[in-house]
Amino acid sequence: MLVNLVSLPADAVVQLPPLVPPSNHTLPAGVEQQGTLETAPVKLDGKTLFRIAAPAVTNRSDLGTQVPVEVRASQVEGNLQRLLPDTWSHETAIQPANLNVVVETVNGFPVLFAEGASFAQPRVILTVTDADAQYYGISQAELASQWQDELEQNLRQALEIRQPEALRQTLRTFFKVLIATISTSLLLGITWMVLGRREKALRQQRHWQSSWLQTQPASTEILEADQATPSPTQGLIYFLSLQRRLQFVRFLRWLNFWVVAFTWAIGSAYVFRLFPQTRQLARKLVIAPLVLLIAWFVIGLINRLIDFTVDKFIQQLAESQTLTQANLQRINTITKVIKGVKAVLVYAIGVLLVLQWLELVPGSVLALGTVLALVISFAAQNLIRDLVNGFMILLEDQYRIGDVVKIGEKSGLVETFNLRITQLRNPDGNLITLPNSSIVEVENFSRDWSRSDFRVEVAYDTDVDLALAIVRNTAETMAQDPDWQAHILDTSEFLGVEHLSHQGMVIRIWVKTVPIQQWVVAMELRRRLKKAFDLQGIRIGIPQQLWIQDN
Structure with a gap:
């Protein structure tokens, strides 16, 4: 047996026609590809009735005679909307009982028509195609019968909610929801002001306690708890308790704000869904922002719950009376730095999860990452130096919050310290902010003694x-x-x-x-x-x- 070998050019490639259209193009909203078919939902008053199918489109910029599935779905939805009266017009409403959906065969295909006493002739809704039957895996006749029942039921419901009496009931419900939302907001506003006064009082108490602590000795031994006068450590425990109470009140005010936000968001979504004309608008304008609002709330809640856990742990250490005031002061400084880093991490992870939920295309994420990398490389060099130097200051325990230091030509009480900056309050009462990268030499006037x-x-x-x-x-x-x-x-x-x-x-x-x-x-x-x-x-x-x- 002889086999003839045919030499091909080095760049010759045998190409087979693809069985499935390339998926490197972006499908329109709501369109899904199932093998060689594309499907799109048919909606009425924002509710999805069923999905219709059509052959997959290879190139939407050059359709030829092919009708994309999203265009067909839009035509069917338009046919359904023309069967319904305009709610705001004075035309006679169609009685739901007079509307029927029938199936007739035209050119070998089942066609669904709407019949009614007010119609001069039956109106076409849609034709059941071979692609529809192939997608559902049943015959065209069976699928037409299913869609007939589905369309007749939902069209009658759509007509019922457009009756004058139903419209009046909807308006009454709208005003009830509006009054309830406003009343709830007013009550929450009063609660907000009460909590604000409580927060102000706790801030004053914390300021007085902090001033008293600065006048007390940082003893290296813990005083007995049953002494007549409170020890500095006991004063620090009370200061931490005030700080936790203040944080709890702030949490309640934060929660109060979110309750108001969710009240208006949920109320708006409910009102939009009351009217059939605005239900689709509710999905576009309310649902997505509401989900983002929930995500932001959960991120903030997790951040504050971690703060509560850290503060409770610190107070338990103080109450155990195994630490000196100096050590507790150092732990308090480290705690504030940890909280700052923790907040950045929590919100960064939350933003990434939200971006993932938004289903951003990888190309956009890659482009955004490239731009951010360029920005960071040029603009964040000093920031990186600040973070590194701040970490070394914290690790070496050069100073803490509450210490009196001299940094270069600036001196004062350390009020704020994190990985980015150090803030000093000088004797004149001026607040001096120093980036940690500029700190080379530190004189500490209050370490140990x-x-x-x-x-x-x-x-x-x-x-x-x-x-x-x-x-x-x-x-x-x-x-x-x-x-x-x-x-x-x-x-x-x-x-x-x-x-x-x-x-x-x-x-x-x-x-x-x-x-x-x-x-x-x-x-x-x-x-x-x-x-x-x-x-x-x-x-x-x-x-x-x-x-x-x-x-």
């Missing part, structure tokens, strides 16, 4: 031993004062004469204090030294000058 580097200048002719004794005794007496004992840790570290000049002697003493209390301790020590020097007749240093007159 502080020191008042106190200097006082007395007259040159003062008894130096007497002056030193007065300074030492005044500092020790102040350290034993019940009002100042909790603020002063040690007064014996350093004491002596630092400088001699024509103005006098500079006496220097170090007073070790609890964090952030060095300035108030220094002010009180100056006041007491002034009174002690006055009692002993010691004068403050005065510049001395000698004038020599040459005769």
Whole structure:
């Protein structure tokens, strides 16, 4: 047996005609492809009655004599709408009982007609085609019988809701829903204002408690719970409790807002579905925004529930009395950073899920990702440096919220700290915002303990031993004062004469204090030294000058 081999060119390709049209084109809304058939829904008053079929279209820009399935479905829906009276016109309404759907064979195909007393002749609804029968897997006659019952039932229902009495009942229902929606909104508005006043009161209490905590020592030991005066740790526990209560009230206000939003959204959807002319509009204008509203609500709810869980965990740690105030302060700082990162992650995941629900085409997502990558590469370089430096500051525990620091030429109380920025409140009350990438050197005036580097200048002719004794005794007496004992840790570290000049002697003493209390301790020590020097007749240093007159 001889086999002849035929050589083909290297670029020759044997192509077979495709059995199924290529699916790289976008189908119209509602159209689905099933093998070599395409189907589209037939709707009446927004309700899908059934689906009709037609051969799949290969190229919708060049149809030729082919009728796409969506065009055929639109023609059938138009035939159905012409059978129904205009609700807002004064024409005589068709009685539902007088409408019948019949099937007749025309040119070998079953054709459904509508008959009624007000029709001069039967009106065509649709023809049952071979594609329809192939899609449902039954004969044309059986399918025509099924559609006959379906159309007759739904057309009569459509006529019934268009009767004058039904229209009046629909209008009454509309006004009831409108009044109920407005009344509910007013009640929720009152609740919103009450919760707003409660939130304001809790904010004031939290501010007062925070101010009190800043004046208390950050003791390294937990005080007994049954002491007469509250310990700083107990004060911090109360502060955390206020913070949780404030967050709960804010959650209630947030929930109140969403209840109002859902009330109007659901009310609007219900009203749109009351009238047959607006039911299809309800699906387009209300359903999709309502789903997006629900998605946004769920994302926010998850975010706040995680906040509640984190705050409850922190308060349980504080109530266990196994932590110092300094450690709790650090945990509070870390908690705020975690909440910020968590919020970004939760909302980012939520947005991705919403985009997936919207069924964005992969090409659009890819193009969007490319654009975002370019934007980030040019505009987010400083942001990345901020995040990295902020993470290192947090990891190394360089400062915490509530610390007094000096960063470069700026100094103040740390009010806000996250991975992006640090905010300081300076003595003038100004809020200073610093990007974390600009932070190179940090001076922390309140870590573990502080020191008042106190200097006082007395007259040159003062008894130096007497002056030193007065300074030492005044500092020790102040350290034993019940009002100042909790603020002063040690007064014996350093004491002596630092400088001699024509103005006098500079006496220097170090007073070790609890964090952030060095300035108030220094002010009180100056006041007491002034009174002690006055009692002993010691004068403050005065510049001395000698004038020599040459005769």
